[in-house]
Amino acid sequence: MHFELGSLRFDLISDGLFELRPETFVKVTKGRNAELLDKTKFRPRIKVGFNSLLIRGEGQTVLIDPGTGDKERIAERRSYNLDWPRNLLPALRELGVRREQIDFVVLTHLHWDHAGACTTVGPGGQIEATFPKARYVLQQRELDGARAGVASGDDGYAADDFEPLAQAGKLDLISRDDHELLPWLTLHWSGGHSPGHLVARIGFPGEQKLMYLSDVLPTTAQLPLESGMSYDQNPAELTEAKRKFMTLAARERDIVVLVHAPRNRIGFLSETTPGTFRLEHLSP
Numbered sequence: 423m424h425f426e427l428g429s430l431r432f433d434l435i436s437d438g439l440f441e442l443r444p445e446t447f448v449k450v451t452k453g454r455n456a457e458l459l460d461k462t463k464f465r466p467r468i469k470v471g472f473n474s475l476l477i478r479g480e481g482q483t484v485l486i487d488p489g490t491g492d493k494e495r496i497a498e499r500r501s502y503n504l505d506w507p508r509n510l511l512p513a514l515r516e517l518g519v520r521r522e523q524i525d526f527v528v529l530t531h532l533h534w535d536h537a538g539a540c541t542t543v544g545p546g547g548q549i550e551a552t553f554p555k556a557r558y559v560l561q562q563r564e565l566d567g568a569r570a571g572v573a574s575g576d577d578g579y580a581a582d583d584f585e586p587l588a589q590a591g592k593l594d595l596i597s598r599d600d601h602e603l604l605p606w607l608t609l610h611w612s613g614g615h616s617p618g619h620l621v622a623r624i625g626f627p628g629e630q631k632l633m634y635l636s637d638v639l640p641t642t643a644q645l646p647l648e649s650g651m652s653y654d655q656n657p658a659e660l661t662e663a664k665r666k667f668m669t670l671a672a673r674e675r676d677i678v679v680l681v682h683a684p685r686n687r688i689g690f691l692s693e694t695t696p697g698t699f700r701l702e703h704l705s706p
């Protein structure tokens with residue numbers, strides 16, 4: 423689906439479905455739970471989506487969270503029953519967007535389901551940038567956290583998704599909490615789900631904006647401030663980030679994107695009583 427805000431055109435691209443165990447959706451206060459992430463135990467699954475955002479306008483082409491990508495992902499395909507192949511790269515082709523045309527890839531964080539598509543296997547078998555002319559923009563704290571995660575065996579991160587880009591000098595690392603990437607695109611550190619998790623806000627000053635909350639609010643199941651996922655690394659930080667960004671989105675009537683919603687993927691938030699939010703859906 424696509425829509426416009428002034429001179430900016432947005433395409434919300436579904437990368438495909440995958441499955442999580444219901445217990446993954448937890449009270450945020452429980453935090454990260456290794457038991458729930460034990461993939462050897464089969465449990466019933468729930469379908470979740472993945473929604474990337476393409477923005478074109480003002481002479482720029484920006485992709486936010488390109489998704490899983492086309493590297494093999496044998497373990498993840500088995501564990502999460504990923505729709506395969508993933509849809510982002512074919513969807514870009516259908517939209518007439520060539521990989522060389524992407525100027526910026528914004529990464530809210532480096533988990534494989536969000537950042538796997540940053541790299542691909544080149545003709546000689548080497549892993550290289552999927553979007554050869556793009557700058558890849560992320561928080562310094564996320565790169566540090568992802569490297570620590572890889573070193574400690576956290577399989578939410580895969581070095582192949584970002585180390586080839588670091589080696590090629592393609593990463594733009596943000597060290598401040600708030601960063602203006604373009605006059606109509608700002609990036610805000612949230613933390614919580616991962617150490618350097620970002621929220622992106624798109625739109626011109628004084629005009630309607632869109633907020634890409636990513637895993638601050640992945641689906642409507644996480645609308646209550648105390649609800650999260652078993653993947654969240656810092657529950658207290660996440661609760662604060664939810665309060666801050668959801669309140670802002672509700673007050674400013676931002677269009678919000680739910681990154682893991684399989685349907686009803688965008689809408690408006692409203693705060694019915696302080697700290698209680700609901701979502702008015704905008705799309706099928």
Ligand SMILES: [Zn+2]
Nearest residue numbers: 533535536637
């Ligand atoms: Zn996610």
